[in-house]
Each structure stands twice: as C-alpha cells, then as structure tokens.
Amino acid sequence: MEKENKPQVQCLNCQRSDQEVPVVALQFKGQQTWICNQCLPTLIHHAERLADKFAQLED
Numbered sequence: 361m362e363k364e365n366k367p368q369v370q371c372l373n374c375q376r377s378d379q380e381v382p383v384v385a386l387q388f389k390g391q392q393t394w395i396c397n398q399c400l401p402t403l404i405h406h407a408e409r410l411a412d413k414f415a416q417l418e419d
C-alpha cells in the first residue's frame with residue numbers, strides 16, 4: 361500500500377528506474393526529479409541538452 365504513494369523513481373533523461381541504474385535525486389523549482397549516473401555528466405557539461413526535460417517538470 362505504501363508503494364502506491366511513492367513517486368516513480370526514474371531518470372528524467374533516459375527513463376531508467378532505480379531498479380536498473382543508480383539515480384541521484386534532483387530538486388528543481390520545487391519539483392523532485394532524478395537523474396542516473398550515466399546522464400549526470402550530460403547535466404553537468406551539457407545542461408542545455410536537458411533543458412526541455414526540465415521544462416516539462418514545470419507543468
């Protein structure tokens with residue numbers, strides 16, 4: 361029952377879940393999201409590539 365209330369933990373870029381890959385929690389404009397270890401370098405070095413992903417969080 362508790363599981364139903366948990367937000368789905370998955371990478372905002374590649375959609376893989378924490379059952380498949382390690383993910384890091386992010387907080388952006390009050391929204392909680394996650395990014396996996398493989399996508400994290402993209403966020404750091406090429407944040408513009410993920411801009412549309414973060415824009416979707418604002419809905």
Ligand SMILES: [Zn+2]
Nearest residue numbers: 371374396399
């Ligand atoms: Zn990812």
